[in-house]
Amino acid sequence: MNFFLKIICSGTSDEGNHSETRPIILTNYISLILGSCVFLLFLYQITFFGNAKPGLTSKDLLYGLALLLSPILVNKLSFTVLSRLLTCLIPVLFLWFTYLTKMATMPFIETSYYDGVRLFLLAVSPLPYLLFDKKTPFLFLLAIAPCFFSILFLDTILDLAGVSPYARGDVGNDYQLMGMRTIISYLVISASCFALQYIIIENDRFSAKFLLTLKTNAATIASQNAQLKTTHDELALLNKQLEALLAQKTESINDQHKKIVAYAYSNAHQVRASVARILGLIEVSKLETDLDHVWFLEKINDEAKLLDQTLRVISEDLNTSNEK
Numbered sequence: 001m002n003f004f005l006k007i008i009c010s011g012t013s014d015e016g017n018h019s020e021t022r023p024i025i026l027t028n029y030i031s032l033i034l035g036s037c038v039f040l041l042f043l044y045q046i047t048f049f050g051n052a053k054p055g056l057t058s059k060d061l062l063y064g065l066a067l068l069l070s071p072i073l074v075n076k077l078s079f080t081v082l083s084r085l086l087t088c089l090i091p092v093l094f095l096w097f098t099y100l101t102k103m104a105t106m107p108f109i110e111t112s113y114y115d116g117v118r119l120f121l122l123a124v125s126p127l128p129y130l131l132f133d134k135k136t137p138f139l140f141l142l143a144i145a146p147c148f149f150s151i152l153f154l155d156t157i158l159d160l161a162g163v164s165p166y167a168r169g170d171v172g173n174d175y176q177l178m179g180m181r182t183i184i185s186y187l188v189i190s191a192s193c194f195a196l197q198y199i200i201i202e203n204d205r206f207s208a209k210f211l212l213t214l215k216t217n218a219a220t221i222a223s224q225n226a227q228l229k230t231t232h233d234e235l236a237l238l239n240k241q242l243e244a245l246l247a248q249k250t251e252s253i254n255d256q257h258k259k260i261v262a263y264a265y266s267n268a269h270q271v272r273a274s275v276a277r278i279l280g281l282i283e284v285s286k287l288e289t290d291l292d293h294v295w296f297l298e299k300i301n302d303e304a305k306l307l308d309q310t311l312r313v314i315s316e317d318l319n320t321s322n323e324k
Helices: 002-008 018-048 058-076 080-104 111-124 127-131 137-152 154-160 175-287 293-323
Strands: none
Touching: 002 018, 018 058, 018 080, 018 127, 018 175, 058 080, 080 111, 080 127, 080 137, 111 137, 111 154, 111 175, 127 137, 127 175, 137 154, 137 175, 154 175, 175 293
16 A cells, blocks of 8 residues: 555655645556556457457567656656646547557458447546646646547548558448537537536635745734733733732831831830829929929929930831831
8 A cells, every 4th residue: 555655656755835736646646547448348358359350469468558657757856747638639649559550450340340430539638637726727738638639530530541441441320420429429528527616616716825824813813812912921020010019018027117116116115104204293393382483494304305216217127117
């Protein structure tokens, strides 16, 4: 199976896109199918007819397989356009070669041989539509030409080769009708293949446009994800800053609380002590009539200064706490 896949993918590359790879794979498939059909036809012929009728010989089989499988080798050599042309030209040329060489040796040619030429030409007529498109009109017309002119000018070619049914065959009443049927069948097949090719090309164009849209949307989503990640990182950083600021403010509040507690303690002890002493001195002044007023005023002054100093220290501590 791996060997078969290698043959099918011969000439393709990992870098090639779908529109470039598909004709190469189709060429390889068609070459294998044509080679297999010739081999099966040879087996059928020797099994049921032997040498009773002129047909493919072993030599013809070898030539046919070599020619029909040659596009695979050409693809391997990277001549992909030439390979597609050969896939369209070789079957028609091989068909004419085998039929004309056999007919030339026959004293009388049955009508079935002419019908066989027509049928095989119709069988290979869709190949150009599978391998070429309107993007390469010259190659497209060149690939169509052999089969088109073979069907349209079949009698002329037979006459030039000396195997005309009018000279060496049995021209029945339906010979001309068969020729017209072949031309109509070719037109129907060609029109259908052309419509199918148009649908495939439009589908490829739609797929390419859809893939481009998907890539654009993917790029937009990736950009949005990058922006969201950036925003998330910024928010995370901001949260850290807010947490640090909150911790700092909490610490400042705790410090202020300690200062307030200390102030309350000072107010309850130091300030109240100084005020109590001053009040005590005042009460003593009321009791003593011969009080030394100078000493008394000095004591009150000392207590007032001590009270002022205590209040200043408390005020400075509170101001320092507020600044933090």
